[in-house]
Amino acid sequence: MRVWRGVLGLLGATLLAAAAPVAPPVPTGAAGPLAYGTAWYPEQWPEATWDADLQRMQAAGFTFVRVAEFAWSTIEPTEGRYDWAWLDRAIAKAAAHDLKVVLGTPTAAPPAWLTARYPEVLLVEEDGRPARHGARRHFSVGSALYRQKAAAIAGAMAARYGGKPAVIGVQVDNEYGRATFDAETRRRFQQWLRAKYSSIDRFNAAYHGAQWSLAYSDWAQVPIPGAGDSPSLYLDWLRFFSEQWRDYQQVQIDAIRPHLPGDRFITTNFTGRYDNFDFALTAQPLDLVSWDWYFPGPRVDPAEGGLLHDMNRGFLGRNFWIMETAPGNTNWAERNYTMPRGEVRAMAWQAVGHGADGYAFWTWRPALGGVEQFHGALTDAGGRPQPVYAEAAQVGAEFARVRDVIAGTVPIADTAMLHDFPSRWAIRRQPMTVDFNPFTLFTDFYRAVRPSVAGVAVLNQPTDLKRYKLVVAPLPHVIDAAAAKALADYVRGGGHLVLGPRSGVKDPTNALWTPGAPGPLAALVGAHVDQTHVPPAPIAVTGDIATGSAAIWAERLAIDAPDVTVLMRYPRSADWLDDAPAVVTRRVGRGRVTYVGVWLDAAALQKLLAWCAAQAGAAPLLPGVPDGVEVAARSGGGRTTHVVINWATSEQSLPLPPGMTSLLDGAPAGPRLTLPPWGVAVLGQR
Numbered sequence: 157m158r159v160w161r162g163v164l165g166l167l168g169a170t171l172l173a174a175a176a177p178v179a180p181p182v183p184t185g186a187a188g189p190l191a192y193g194t195a196w197y198p199e200q201w202p203e204a205t206w207d208a209d210l211q212r213m214q215a216a217g218f219t220f221v222r223v224a225e226f227a228w229s230t231i232e233p234t235e236g237r238y239d240w241a242w243l244d245r246a247i248a249k250a251a252a253h254d255l256k257v258v259l260g261t262p263t264a265a266p267p268a269w270l271t272a273r274y275p276e277v278l279l280v281e282e283d284g285r286p287a288r289h290g291a292r293r294h295f296s297v298g299s300a301l302y303r304q305k306a307a308a309i310a311g312a313m314a315a316r317y318g319g320k321p322a323v324i325g326v327q328v329d330n331e332y333g334r335a336t337f338d339a340e341t342r343r344r345f346q347q348w349l350r351a352k353y354s355s356i357d358r359f360n361a362a363y364h365g366a367q368w369s370l371a372y373s374d375w376a377q378v379p380i381p382g383a384g385d386s387p388s389l390y391l392d393w394l395r396f397f398s399e400q401w402r403d404y405q406q407v408q409i410d411a412i413r414p415h416l417p418g419d420r421f422i423t424t425n426f427t428g429r430y431d432n433f434d435f436a437l438t439a440q441p442l443d444l445v446s447w448d449w450y451f452p453g454p455r456v457d458p459a460e461g462g463l464l465h466d467m468n469r470g471f472l473g474r475n476f477w478i479m480e481t482a483p484g485n486t487n488w489a490e491r492n493y494t495m496p497r498g499e500v501r502a503m504a505w506q507a508v509g510h511g512a513d514g515y516a517f518w519t520w521r522p523a524l525g526g527v528e529q530f531h532g533a534l535t536d537a538g539g540r541p542q543p544v545y546a547e548a549a550q551v552g553a554e555f556a557r558v559r560d561v562i563a564g565t566v567p568i569a570d571t572a573m574l575h576d577f578p579s580r581w582a583i584r585r586q587p588m589t590v591d592f593n594p595f596t597l598f599t600d601f602y603r604a605v606r607p608s609v610a611g612v613a614v615l616n617q618p619t620d621l622k623r624y625k626l627v628v629a630p631l632p633h634v635i636d637a638a639a640a641k642a643l644a645d646y647v648r649g650g651g652h653l654v655l656g657p658r659s660g661v662k663d664p665t666n667a668l669w670t671p672g673a674p675g676p677l678a679a680l681v682g683a684h685v686d687q688t689h690v691p692p693a694p695i696a697v698t699g700d701i702a703t704g705s706a707a708i709w710a711e712r713l714a715i716d717a718p719d720v721t722v723l724m725r726y727p728r729s730a731d732w733l734d735d736a737p738a739v740v741t742r743r744v745g746r747g748r749v750t751y752v753g754v755w756l757d758a759a760a761l762q763k764l765l766a767w768c769a770a771q772a773g774a775a776p777l778l779p780g781v782p783d784g785v786e787v788a789a790r791s792g793g794g795r796t797t798h799v800v801i802n803w804a805t806s807e808q809s810l811p812l813p814p815g816m817t818s819l820l821d822g823a824p825a826g827p828r829l830t831l832p833p834w835g836v837a838v839l840g841q842r
């Protein structure tokens with residue numbers, strides 16, 4: 157069971173220290189500090205183009221290419237007949253241009269001969285139809301045969317290339333997570349449930365199977381849950397499904413590892429805001445977490461980017477890589493906008509500020525065929541640099557200037573934010589309003605707290621909280637008693653805890669806590685939730701610290717302890733919510749807990765969390781930072797580097813403390829720093 161506990165004593169031991177963080181040793185040594193690169197598909201292009209392409213990559217300051225992650229049918233055109241020659245030459249050519257190589261195992265794209273000969277490896281859709289060949293990711297993660305085939309090709313690749321000096325690491329598969337409803341996976345799931353609950357009676361009791369005659373008399377009756385099935389089954393399914401990806405990954409790791417020197421990494425590329433399985437669990441056997449940063453809108457949301465960087469860093473408590481990001485536009489959104497000038501550069505620096513030690517684009521050249529012809533690339537179809545190439549090359553030159561300074565440093569954080577997948581899954585299945593998107597709630601809390609603190613470490617377990625002045629848990633909706641106790645101990649010991657709406661509602665089986673929310677947190681909070689509302693129109697919420705409104709969610713709180721202070725209330729005539737408390741706070745032991753029972757608008761939430769941060773003694777890295785400007789810092793080895801980014805659409809300026817130097821041009825910085833929109837400053841201490 158993985159609800160805020162379990163494997164992560166391990167993680168707690170390596171989490172980022174608030175003040176003087178030390179980077180734990182990771183086998184990314186061969187990559188060097190701050191790797192910079194692009195996906196490159198030599199199999200899609202005439203060999204005559206390779207030299208010119210690699211030459212342009214080198215000129216852009218790239219240090220690596222990622223190859224082969226969909227190239228199975230080129231490597232093994234028919235079963236057992238391998239053609240390595242082209243990949244041998246591609247890797248040698250990359251090395252000749254001083255480009256290192258990240259090798260992708262091609263298992264996200266099984267070839268047609270494989271699925272034709274072994275159709276049992278295909279995933280099955282919810283309606284019972286097997287996937288057909290034609291796109292990618294059409295295999296079943298639960299197929300034992302597919303695991304064998306995947307391990308074989310991964311092992312063969314690693315045996316051939318793992319020891320090559322140019323190869324710095326291996327990416328297993330590509331963007332895991334496609335669901336399957338096939339019979340083999342269903343049987344595995346039934347066995348998994350049996351191992352977990354040991355008897356069908358215990359299983360029925362845990363699931364409250366008396367409702368709607370949901371009690372089973374045989375394990376073989378238990379389905380893979382669809383939309384209408386029990387929430388308990390759904391949560392267990394996603395736990396099981398997460399383990400399937402972990403196990404599928406492990407067979408590849410086992411095949412690869414023996415062929416890799418100790419300073420080469422194994423990673424996989426996660427998918428940003430998605431929650432189709434538990435990334436934190438699947439990350440545990442990896443050396444390095446990397447993720448793919450895409451967004452559908454016309455401009456990046458820097459709060460979402462910052463949250464995702466910090467969240468991915470939290471999976472292993474280590475610096476991470478961006479393995480893919482679009483240089484300009486995607487091709488799969490409803491509207492595929494081109495990013496404004498300067499945004500590609502600002503994004504690269506934001507990632508570095510938040511702990512990226514590698515950054516790569518997708519893609520280099522558009523494929524002439526296939527469904528991604530119109531995706532953003534650094535060159536056009538003929539290999540001529542696109543306008544954005546110059547911006548990428550500017551980043552390359554800038555990375556070269558700071559590489560040595562930021563080597564071995566990790567982000568500073570005085571605040572932790574707690575995140576867990578089961579809570580997101582539970583809410584996603586029963587949101588109560590289509591507007592209650594759990595990831596958006598996390599992003600709103602992150603957006604609101606980030607300007608008031610030095611930096612945020614996102615944790616997947618409430619472990620080692622004492623390192624942080626402030627802990628924000630926007631949605632510990634599914635929580636067990638041990639996690640609730642860890643939070644209470646943190647507060648009693650002097651910590652400051654902020655809880656968001658719908659906290660403490662469900663136990664680990666996704667059953668309701670009794671007598672009601674916030675369940676095992678109620679004694680700490682000194683209040684409980686009397687009633688919940690989806691406001692038909694925004695409702696005012698007022699208080700001395702902040703005043704605003706709630707459009708998505710509003711809870712009527714009832715006070716249970718005399719020392720609880722009401723920070724915000726609903727108006728006097730608001731039907732059931734008449735004058736009721738919406739936000740409460742309480743000193744407990746040497747610390748404080750604040751319960752925010754309402755999804756507040758951005759400005760009000762920012763004011764409220766600024767107050768919480770000030771109470772906790774958390775503070776921004778630099779004083780006087782205007783709205784829209786983000787500051788992040790990395791430190792280690794006695795050095796601190798600040799990254800300052802102006803995300804606002806107008807010029808902004810801020811005071812700088814004495815002694816800072818601009819690392820990008822070597823000039824002294826201050827006493828004021830002025831940045832144009834999307835402007836970036838990288839500052840060292842003189």
Ligand code: GAL
Pocket residue numbers: 330331448450480482486487488518528531
């Ligand atoms: C990613 C995927 C890439 C490419 C990219 C396009 O999800 O890993 O192979 O398809 O999207 O945005």
